[in-house]
Amino acid sequence: MRVRASIGTLAAVGILDARLDDAPTTAYLLQDCERCLARCAFCGLSYGMDRIARVTWPRTELEVLLPELRRFQRVCLQTVLKRGWVEEATRILEAVHSVSRHVSIALTPVPKSYLRNLAELCDFVGVGLDAPSPASFRRCGKPFTWSTYMKFIESCAEVFGKGAVYVHIIAGLGDSVADVLRVMKRLYSMGCRVALFSYVATTPARFPGIDVLSYRFLQVARQCLEEGIDPEPYVERLEPTPRFRRAPPISNPLMAVLTSGCPGCNRPFYNESPRGPIMNFPSLRMVERLRESVERELELVGAL
Numbered sequence: 001m002r003v004r005a006s007i008g009t010l011a012a013v014g015i016l017d018a019r020l021d022d023a024p025t026t027a028y029l030l031q032d033c034e035r036c037l038a039r040c041a042f043c044g045l046s047y048g049m050d051r052i053a054r055v056t057w058p059r060t061e062l063e064v065l066l067p068e069l070r071r072f073q074r075v076c077l078q079t080v081l082k083r084g085w086v087e088e089a090t091r092i093l094e095a096v097h098s099v100s101r102h103v104s105i106a107l108t109p110v111p112k113s114y115l116r117n118l119a120e121l122c123d124f125v126g127v128g129l130d131a132p133s134p135a136s137f138r139r140c141g142k143p144f145t146w147s148t149y150m151k152f153i154e155s156c157a158e159v160f161g162k163g164a165v166y167v168h169i170i171a172g173l174g175d176s177v178a179d180v181l182r183v184m185k186r187l188y189s190m191g192c193r194v195a196l197f198s199y200v201a202t203t204p205a206r207f208p209g210i211d212v213l214s215y216r217f218l219q220v221a222r223q224c225l226e227e228g229i230d231p232e233p234y235v236e237r238l239e240p241t242p243r244f245r246r247a248p249p250i251s252n253p254l255m256a257v258l259t260s261g262c263p264g265c266n267r268p269f270y271n272e273s274p275r276g277p278i279m280n281f282p283s284l285r286m287v288e289r290l291r292e293s294v295e296r297e298l299e300l301v302g303a304l
């Protein structure tokens with residue numbers, strides 16, 4: 001069966017020759033399509049490109065890749081909108097489930113009955129809400145409506161269980177830090193979690209992006225929510241550069257800069273060039289290598 005896989009996934013198993021500054025610990029698969037019908041303005045698949053964010057996705061045969069998937073901590077299937085995508089996704093997941101029990105699916109709203117089928121094959125689910133607010137949701141041309149997504153996210157939490165739903169949120173689509181904080185708080189209060197992405201311009205449509213310090217602030221706020229701490233009482237200001245008045249009591253602020261998402265999901269260089277600045281760190285080894293500058297950034301936002 002024809003699928004796509006991220007260039008890092010193919011390089012990690014030796015199918016493709018590419019230099020890896022940090023290897024993916026999850027195998028990232030993507031449904032094949034000429035052009036995704038979802039039409040999200042920030043995504044290359046909407047324009048018939050073969051990339052999402054900075055990552056390219058060469059085509060491959062699932063049967064060739066399947067025996068290699070055991071090497072990864074997790075396998076993640078990213079779905080697209082096209083005719084017959086649900087049936088195809090099910091066939092891919094059934095094959096993947098035969099070699100790995102740690103499987104995620106990243107998807108758009110589907111009926112609850114299908115979610116129940118998915119829960120037999122996947123232990124975590126990712127929801128590509130992407131836009132942090134209803135206004136940017138419309139600006140980006142996301143499929144469905146904001147309220148359809150919110151109902152769907154609720155259904156995911158019901159079917160997969162609290163803590164097993166990661167909602168993808170992109171910072172830098174023109175929303176304020178307050179907008180991103182608001183949606184993160186709402187999602188955690190629904191029993192879900194946030195996988196935070198930083199916008200990278202790779203398509204004809206352009207969005208403002210986010211600076212490193214604002215992103216570090218959001219990463220620390222997200223880590224607070226992960227640890228059951230409301231970040232708001234610690235906030236001094238949100239504009240122009242957000243800052244905590246005193247460091248929130250999270251277990252290790254350095255952990256906050258790691259890629260967030262399902263267990264084992266590290267998405268190396270999904271948002272950034274290996275030359276930096278690194279927004280999501282794929283490993284603690286890389287945090288250690290750049291420790292001085294990360295600590296300086298965390299100090300500047302009042303998190304250390």
Ligand code: SF4
Binds near residue numbers: 124126166
């Ligand atoms: S957080 Fe990572 S593993 Fe989970 S659905 Fe999103 S991309 Fe896939």
